[in-house]
Amino acid sequence: MSWYKKFQLSRNPFLKNPKINADLIVKDIPKLKDLLYYVESDSIVIVRGEKNSGKTRFALEVLNTIKPKQKNLYIDLKHYNKNVDIEDILLSVQPMHRRLLKLYPKNIVLIIDNAFNFNPKFYHRLQYFYDQEYIKSAVIIYKADELVEIPPSIMSRVGSKYIDLSNMTKDSAIKIVSNRLKGKIFNDEHLDVIYSKSKGFEDFLSNCEKIAVHYANSRKDFSRKIDIHFIRRMLI
Amino acid sequence: MTWYNELGYKKNPFSIKPNTKYKLFFDDKDVLGLIKKSLEANHNVLLKGVYGTGKTTILKQIIKLYGGKRKIFYYNAFSKEELNYDKIIKNAGNIFSRLFKIKSAEVIVFVDEAHKVPISQAFSYKNHENKIKSILFVSSDTSFIIPKGFEQDFQVIINLDNFTQKDAINIVKDRLGESQDIIPHNAIIELYNKSYTPRDFILSCESYCKNNILS
Known part of the structure; x- marks a missing residue:
């Protein structure tokens, strides 16, 4: 069984490939409207x-x-x-x-x-x-x-x-991943801790995946979210 | 819904794509008529102008004037193939002449971005003079000149270098028709003053309408 299925997710939420996980941040919507206009006209x-x-x-x-x-x-x-x-x-x-x-x-x-x-x-x-x-x-x-x-x-x-397009900020990164997780695995506090120990968005995704995979392989009970101390230990 | 849909236009009236729907304005000069008349009189023409002055639009409009007949051959310097007048002449004409590779007479050749075509190719028309009726060279390089020895072959040289305020007003009238008051006269002048070419101006008009009309 794939690790993410243990969290009742249908796909790996930490893939960087935008074709698989298409996210859209609210702040980009006006620019998307502009782009749609240009494409149409x-x-x-x-x-x-x-x-x-x-x-x-x-x-x-x-x-x-x-x-x-x-x-x-x-x-x-x-x-x-x-x-x-x-x-x-x-x-x-x-x-x-x-x-x-x-x-x-x-x-x-x-x-x-x-x-x-x-x-x-x-x-x-x-x-x-x-x-x-x-x-x-x-x-x-x-x-x-x-x-x-x-x-x-x-x-x-x-x-x-x-x-x-404006640069990826911490808030944007956390929002993207939080949207993908739909309340599973990590909450915003967890993501904040992981992001603060990451170098950029790709590293952030990679760290999230590493922690989630390790947890999935070492635990049997997935009804509760991951403990923050576990996350901190993984990031040392 | 886009601003132009709101005004009842199906397509963007300030599209910069060269098309035959809209008129061309060149400081009251009938550039289109001059080129057609010259080509019909077996005169070669050199048309020059920086990007956005309407050269490709002129080409499209002349092709339309000829009814898109096979005797007009359009060549673009960025084409994969080399400019080969012999091949052009053989491919022109009706299906019978093409099937039997009979060289067609009276072919008119348009060469777009002529300054990018090697001289050996561009000026080899001399070998086919009895089959080529006339040639139109188009260049975005305004410093492009016909090389020595061939100057006398190009009787007409046109420079598209004068975009006037009147041209700008006419462009808006032509493209917006009854809705021309969408862009007030003083706005047209302001947009014109910031533009170097008709294309700059058309893009500015579009931006103006998008920002002022979109609900």
């Missing part, structure tokens, strides 16, 4: 933020909102060669017969994650597909401190359509 928009500020989660929330009425494509450039052609990416989502005839999808919302240091030709091709209406709107996501060379022709189309 045929724009190219840039989303920036520090590591763990929730950029990918933010973009995935847009996809969840616009599906199923709008065709969309999420790509993480981390998984592609620097010289990839956006044409190949657009064709890859087409059925075989349309791919063979080089028929591109029309009016697609494209979300480009980890857009850094790519061949400028990638962005020129993006511009072409955007102008020719194959791409309805595009969201370009990158880390705020990364050197990203987006050509002036794309920046001219972006204008002032930037969304800057």
Whole structure:
């Protein structure tokens, strides 16, 4: 039996992968509304933020909102060669017969994650597909401190359509995990203690998981929450 | 619901995508008419302007004027393939000529971002002069000039460098129609004064409407 099932949870609540645990913090909702507007109104928009500020989660929330009425494509450039052609990416989502005839999808919302240091030709091709209406709107996501060379022709189309996500704070981190736990395993006081001994959000998740797994493997009674002294001992 | 949905528009009237729905305004000059007339008269044209001045929109509108016929060939410098006039001529024309690879006569070629195309490719049209009716080079590099030896081939050079206040007012009238008073006249002037190009201005208008109309 998976450790989290002992706490009556259906999945591991401490996974970092935003696709599995999609959280949304209340403070981001106005920015999400802006992003939804830009996506709907045929724009190219840039989303920036520090590591763990929730950029990918933010973009995935847009996809969840616009599906199923709008065709969309999420790509993480981390998984592609620097010289990839956006044409190949657009064709890859087409059925075989349309791919063979080089028929591109029309009016697609494209979300480009980890857009850094790519061949400028990638962005020129993006511009072409955007102008020719194959791409309805595009969201370009990158880390705020990364050197990203987006050509002036794309920046001219972006204008002032930037969304800057604020950094992950202790309160945000605790709220995210608390929402995932739904009253199980740890309370806010526990999470506060764990966060204060962690270096950043990923470490916080990792520490939460370590403590929860250890507790699950060493106890038989899960009707009560974990004792705070147990947590403090685990974090030494 | 978006601000433009609230006003009864199905789509964003301040979309910056090049489209043929809206008119173009160039300081009272009929740029579109001039280009079409020149191409019909077998004159080559060089169209220059920084990003956002309307070059791609002009291209789309001219293609529409020709009814999207196969005798217009559009090439973008960021295409995967090289610019090959021989291939263009063979692919133009009706299905019969394409099937038997018969070279079509009177092809008009549009080359977008021409300054990015190697000279050896861009200017090899000389080998096909009897089949190419005219060429339109478009460049966002305003310093781009036709190389020596070819200057006499380009009879018409157009610079899109003058975006006027009147153009700005006309853009709002054209795009908003009956709802043009949504952006008061003094606001239009203020937005115009902060804009360098028609695209800057259109984006500013959109931002204005989004911030002032959205309920």
